Amino acid sequence: MEFLNFTHDQSAADLVAAVYPTQPLAYIHSYGCQQNVSDGERIKGVLIDIGFGLCDSPENADLVLFNTCAVREHAEQRVLGNVGALKPLKEKKPGMIIGLCGCMANQQQVVDKIRKSYPYVDLVFGVDGIDTLPALLAQKLQQKKRILMDPAQRPVIVEQMPVCRDSKFRAWLPIMYGCDNFCTYCIVPYVRGREKSRRSADILAEFKQLVAAGYKEITLLGQNVNSYGKGLDENIDFSDLLNLLCAVPGDYQIRFMTSHPKDASRKLIDTIAAQPHLCKHLHLPVQCGSNRVLQEMNRRYTVEQYLELVEYARQRVPGITFSSDIIVGFPGETEEDFQGTIDLVKKVGYMQLFTFIYSKRTGTKAAEMEDPTPRKEKTDRMQRLLNVQEKIAMELIHRQVGQTVRVLVEGFGRAEGNLVGRLDNNLTVEFAADESLIGSYANVKLTDSRATVLLGELDQ
Ligand code: 5AD
Ligand code: SF4
Numbered sequence: 443m444e445f446l447n448f449t450h451d452q453s454a455a456d457l458v459a460a461v462y463p464t465q466p467l468a469y470i471h472s473y474g475c476q477q478n479v480s481d482g483e484r485i486k487g488v489l490i491d492i493g494f495g496l497c498d499s500p501e502n503a504d505l506v507l508f509n510t511c512a513v514r515e516h517a518e519q520r521v522l523g524n525v526g527a528l529k530p531l532k533e534k535k536p537g538m539i540i541g542l543c544g545c546m547a548n549q550q551q552v553v554d555k556i557r558k559s560y561p562y563v564d565l566v567f568g569v570d571g572i573d574t575l576p577a578l579l580a581q582k583l584q585q586k587k588r589i590l591m592d593p594a595q596r597p598v599i600v601e602q603m604p605v606c607r608d609s610k611f612r613a614w615l616p617i618m619y620g621c622d623n624f625c626t627y628c629i630v631p632y633v634r635g636r637e638k639s640r641r642s643a644d645i646l647a648e649f650k651q652l653v654a655a656g657y658k659e660i661t662l663l664g665q666n667v668n669s670y671g672k673g674l675d676e677n678i679d680f681s682d683l684l685n686l687l688c689a690v691p692g693d694y695q696i697r698f699m700t701s702h703p704k705d706a707s708r709k710l711i712d713t714i715a716a717q718p719h720l721c722k723h724l725h726l727p728v729q730c731g732s733n734r735v736l737q738e739m740n741r742r743y744t745v746e747q748y749l750e751l752v753e754y755a756r757q758r759v760p761g762i763t764f765s766s767d768i769i770v771g772f773p774g775e776t777e778e779d780f781q782g783t784i785d786l787v788k789k790v791g792y793m794q795l796f797t798f799i800y801s802k803r804t805g806t807k808a809a810e811m812e813d814p815t816p817r818k819e820k821t822d823r824m825q826r827l828l829n830v831q832e833k834i835a836m837e838l839i840h841r842q843v844g845q846t847v848r849v850l851v852e853g854f855g856r857a858e859g860n861l862v863g864r865l866d867n868n869l870t871v872e873f874a875a876d877e878s879l880i881g882s883y884a885n886v887k888l889t890d891s892r893a894t895v896l897l898g899e900l901d902q
Contacts (some may be wrong), residue, residue: 443638444672445487446573447487452632454576455492459795461583462504468494469503473521474511476699477634477663479696480614482509484572485543486634487604492576496606500528503538503580507565508545512629512800518546526558532562539582541565543572548593548633554713557590567589569619569634578711595635600671601644608829611850611881612659613652617645617683622667622672623702625729625809627772627800628741630665637666639674642683653692658850658883659864662687662698675779681713688717693883695850695866699725704742708754715758721869722759723793726752727767731786732779738811745786745836752790766792771820772800772828780823784830793838793869795831835894839869843848846887846901847871851879863898870894 458466458544472482485507486496500506508525511517525542532538546570547630556563565582567574571591575590582589596880598620607613618639621631645662652660662683664670666734670680678686680698687696695717701710703726714720726748730736733744755762768783787795800898842865849863861879863886864870872895873886885901 444598445447445641445644446598446600448573448600450491451576451580454558454580457580457583458493461532465493465495467506468507469497469498469500470507471524471565472508472509472544473517474513474545474822476614477511477616477619477659478511478666479608480616480663480784481488481544481569481572483605483614484603484605485509485575486606488572488575490606494616500531504540504579505541505542507543510542510544510550512549512633513801513888514798516801517802518552522544522560525563528830529562539579540565543567544569545629545633548595548635549805550593553590553592557588561588561779562590563590565785568595570594570596570598571808573603578628579658596638597638599638599640601640608888611657611718613657613661614663615645615648615660616640616663617667617698618664618670622669623666623742624740624807626738626811627769627803629803629806632805634665637669637672639664641670641674642671642676642678642686643684646686649687650690653690653694654740657694658881659695659697660687661847664698665700666702666705667698668701668707668710679707679709681707681709684713684717685718685853688719695719695721695757697721697723697812701726703728703748703751706751708751711751711755711758714755714762721866721868722762723765723866724755724762725765728786729767729769730772731783732774732775733781733782735775735779738774738808739769739772740807745782749786759802761867763793763869764790765796765868766790767796767798768827769798769800773808773813773815773824774799775815780827780874784827787819787827787830788834791838792831793835793867797824797827799833812890817869832894839894839896840891842869843888843891846885848883849886851875851884853880865896869896871898873898873900875900 472479510521545567600859620635620637622637624631651828671678847865851863855862860872886898887901890897
């Protein structure tokens, strides 16, 4: 692995200043997971570094960039639909540059399709190409031809990239990139490449900057944070990294995602128990509650091992909550397999579930598997799962009522005059308060719950 420092591209900045009579504007739309949103913040930073401003609609933009997600087919179709919708605008404004980057751009068949069927897309680059964006744009502005990069994975980590963060109090902090797990349904290892960890000193330096800048919640990101440290010259694992960060003085909290159950260790749970800066919530995607299907998915844990880990966490960290991702309708999933998922969901009692109907991804192992279950049966299973989960969440949320808790105030609530705060355990509460509280901590008494929403009162 090579570590590079980002360098400012003055010649690209000079060219941008020469080509555009007034400051050019960029519209960046990021789809998909937090990792992608975090990449989007770096893309914005890199563009600002060469003189761009930002805008929030394609109509005003000189550069429109779709930072795409490839995890499910639906996400890909949405992006292509949005790209297609820009065609009339491009005809009116031929100088506008339309670009596509992110996970879709790391699939050869997508790049080929763009080359052939989307002639008004001028720029394509993959997830490892953010630092090269100034040079690619300069090339585009000079040569006036399409710059479509074929997918390539670079064994490189680029540090000190400029970042334009969307929030002033919640920050994403990537600690590693890529994934080595090859779950059989998942495209991520193919598009984001092999796992690579940032050096702990680089993470710590960025973390300290965030705390000094007043960030209250810092979320560490990686496809599989629990395997942090593999391949580094230093001897460090994820729990060690958490301890290193928690030693930084300040009033902040740390979240992290995503934890793979096969690598989430007792040491990690003990660390959560010991460190007040760490939120009492674990996103622990189980995917399915059938050992047979888990094996077909190549998840490398059993339902029993998963439940043991949950039980250990419950004992060591009182009040801890869990959330999970679940795939319904994996190829060959039977009604009995699905019942296993329902049982497991009931046993764990998740506060939140992210549920997905299996989506076939070209190039993955599962795409080769027989999938005889009709779509209707899969949507029916999904609905049954959602019904079960809703009851569980309502009960769990209602059980919180009566406590007074510290929340991070995130923004406006649904009702006029209400704000939303997030509890340490990742539940949210609505309460009446002045908007000046947004971005700070407040104590809130939890007074009631409506369906899956907690209601509260500011505790002065
Ligand atoms: N089909 C459906 N869901 C998927 N996920 C990943 N790949 C697929 C797929 N092919 C889900 C998993 C993962 C989450 C980010 O997306 O549940 O944890
Ligand atoms: Fe995909 Fe599995 Fe890696 Fe998650 S752990 S990104 S589901 S391959």
